[in-house]
Amino acid sequence: MTVQAASLGAKSAWADWGRAGAIALRMALILGGILIAIQALIVVEARPQDLITGVHGMADIIRRSWPPDFSKFDDTIWPALQTVDVALFGTVVGVILAVPLAVLAAANVTANRVAYYIARGIIGFTRAVPDLVWALFFVTAVGLGPFPGGLALGVHSVGMLGRLFAETIEHMDMAPIHALELTGARRIQVFTHGIVPTVLPSLLGISLYRLDENIRSSLVLGFVGAGGIGFKLLTAMNLFQYREVSLLLIVVFVIVLSAERISAALRNRLA
Amino acid sequence: MLRVRSLSMRYPNGKLALSDFDLTVEAGELVVVLGGNGSGKTTLLRCITRTLRPISGEIWLGEANLAELEGDRLRRARMKLALISQHASLVRRSSVATNVATGSLGRHFNLWTALGGLPASELQAAQGYLDDVGLADLAGQRAGTLSGGQAQRVAIARALAQRPDVLLADEPVASLDPEAAQEIMRLLRRLAQSEKLAVLAVLHQVELAYTFADRVIGIRDGRMAFDTPRADLSREAVQRLYVGEAA
Numbered sequence: 001m002t003v004q005a006a007s008l009g010a011k012s013a014w015a016d017w018g019r020a021g022a023i024a025l026r027m028a029l030i031l032g033g034i035l036i037a038i039q040a041l042i043v044v045e046a047r048p049q050d051l052i053t054g055v056h057g058m059a060d061i062i063r064r065s066w067p068p069d070f071s072k073f074d075d076t077i078w079p080a081l082q083t084v085d086v087a088l089f090g091t092v093v094g095v096i097l098a099v100p101l102a103v104l105a106a107a108n109v110t111a112n113r114v115a116y117y118i119a120r121g122i123i124g125f126t127r128a129v130p131d132l133v134w135a136l137f138f139v140t141a142v143g144l145g146p147f148p149g150g151l152a153l154g155v156h157s158v159g160m161l162g163r164l165f166a167e168t169i170e171h172m173d174m175a176p177i178h179a180l181e182l183t184g185a186r187r188i189q190v191f192t193h194g195i196v197p198t199v200l201p202s203l204l205g206i207s208l209y210r211l212d213e214n215i216r217s218s219l220v221l222g223f224v225g226a227g228g229i230g231f232k233l234l235t236a237m238n239l240f241q242y243r244e245v246s247l248l249l250i251v252v253f254v255i256v257l258s259a260e261r262i263s264a265a266l267r268n269r270l271a
Numbered sequence: 272m273l274r275v276r277s278l279s280m281r282y283p284n285g286k287l288a289l290s291d292f293d294l295t296v297e298a299g300e301l302v303v304v305l306g307g308n309g310s311g312k313t314t315l316l317r318c319i320t321r322t323l324r325p326i327s328g329e330i331w332l333g334e335a336n337l338a339e340l341e342g343d344r345l346r347r348a349r350m351k352l353a354l355i356s357q358h359a360s361l362v363r364r365s366s367v368a369t370n371v372a373t374g375s376l377g378r379h380f381n382l383w384t385a386l387g388g389l390p391a392s393e394l395q396a397a398q399g400y401l402d403d404v405g406l407a408d409l410a411g412q413r414a415g416t417l418s419g420g421q422a423q424r425v426a427i428a429r430a431l432a433q434r435p436d437v438l439l440a441d442e443p444v445a446s447l448d449p450e451a452a453q454e455i456m457r458l459l460r461r462l463a464q465s466e467k468l469a470v471l472a473v474l475h476q477v478e479l480a481y482t483f484a485d486r487v488i489g490i491r492d493g494r495m496a497f498d499t500p501r502a503d504l505s506r507e508a509v510q511r512l513y514v515g516e517a518a
Contacts, residue, residue, distance in 0.1 A: 173363075175356070175358055175360035176360045176361060176362045176363075178322075178360065179354070179356070179360035179361075179426075179429075180373060180376070182320060182322075182349065182352075182353070182354050183350070183353070183373065183374050183375075183376055183377050183429070183433050184346050184347065184349060184350035184376070184377020184378075184433070185373070185376035185377055186346075186376075186380055186385070188385045189376045189380065189384055189385060192384075192385060192386060192387035193362070193365075193373050193376060193384075193387060193389075194362060194373075196387060197362050197364050197365050197387075198362055198363070198364065200364075201364065
């Protein structure tokens with residue numbers, strides 16, 4: 001009886017220590033989170049008071065932007081088309097290059113380990129370098145215009161798509177693939193009749209999502225000389241043509257929203 | 272006909288999974304393998320398909336000894352051997368007829384089939400195989416929409432499209448309800464007789480073995496415990512296979 005009571009008392013003491021430890025750990029985590037947030041505020045030199053005192057400057061720009069200058073709408077059609085086509089070009093190039101790389105970079109179907117590491121390296125490198133840097137790099141090679149923008153998006157998309165494609169292939173159900181292998185089908189037949197139909201809807205969905213992302217990126221690339229509506233927006237801002245800027249922002253809004261809705265609708269159909 | 276002689280298999284951890292295993296399955300015969308978990312049933316099938324490499328023994332499929340073949344010669348010889356598993360393993364987004372016709376891919380290697388096409392003749396033949404398994408009206412349906420029993424029958428039709436001499440079935444009814452399980456076993460028995468197939472099925476359901484098998488093989492600790500016609504199968508011999516499993 002006495003031994004049992006002592007044992008229960010020891011267990012209770014351990015439980016108290018455990019609870020105290022858990023509370024201390026939570027407090028430490030909360031304190032750590034607050035410290036991280038404070039250092040971020042210091043590093044970005046956050047000055048909310050400047051934002052408040054300068055709000056009339058922003059209001060002035062908005063006032064000068066109104067109403068949008070719709071007389072220049074015709075001039076926005078070609079740059080808008082360029083922006084969409086740069087994204088389309090980049091996505092198509094990205095998909096074409098990403099598919100074979102993803103097959104090599106998927107651990108469950110890769111030809112061999114050397115090919116796996118080379119493919120993973122290429123995918124990692126193209127993804128790590130931002131599309132803006134790729135654009136500056138290609139501008140030095142082929143000059144200003146939409147072409148370097150398309151190339152930049154294409155190369156960067158290889159990295160983004162390659163990784164997602166490879167993960168999709170790695171997570172696919174391998175049972176149908178093994179079943180096909182046992183029928184005597186060759187590797188290429190197993191790929192086209194087993195792997196492709198299994199992962200194709202996912203790959204198309206990812207590609208459409210990438211196209212949607214690339215349209216946004218294509219706008220930004222225009223600021224570094226890759227043409228399109230981004231370049232026109234930069235020019236209008238530099239010339240203080242704020243009514244044209246507001247028209248261009250409306251066009252950008254329509255393009256981005258349309259791309260997003262169309263991409264989402266197509267992805268839903270594929271699901 | 273399938274003949275296995277002195278087949279042994281050892282896992283990388285040193286455990287002997289199969290030891291000097293012999294079995295024969297004649298054309299038109301349905302042989303059921305019974306045994307507890309970890310007794311070596313699935314290992315036996317995986318060695319026969321050469322998914323696992325045995326350490327010794329022979330696996331005769333007609334005139335070819337699968338145990339000594341590699342690469343393309345193994346692939347070609349193995350085409351006479353079809354396997355259905357517990358899960359139907361169909362390409363869910365492809366149609367039922369397409370899934371069935373892919374069973375014939377080993378016989379048709381050309382640019383069209385390499386690019387994802389299927390021979391029109393095989394797609395037409397798929398209708399016949401689906402008719403054999405009672406699913407002719409589902410040919411155009413997506414495989415992912417089928418019930419478990421229907422999917423398993425499509426897997427059998429795909430195996431038939433392979434035109435095998437031997438059909439291996441690894442717990443083909445394990446995930447089916449009792450009625451669907453009976454249907455699949457009835458189908459396997461009928462196909463064994465009508466197509467002159469040698470059928471070797473691993474089962475956990477002893478009653479199905481009593482009902483459908485021509486012969487029953489018992490396996491325990493990787494060794495053959497008995498090989499007997501169904502009529503001579505004793506309940507005691509079957510019970511001995513599972514002794515100690517519950518513990």
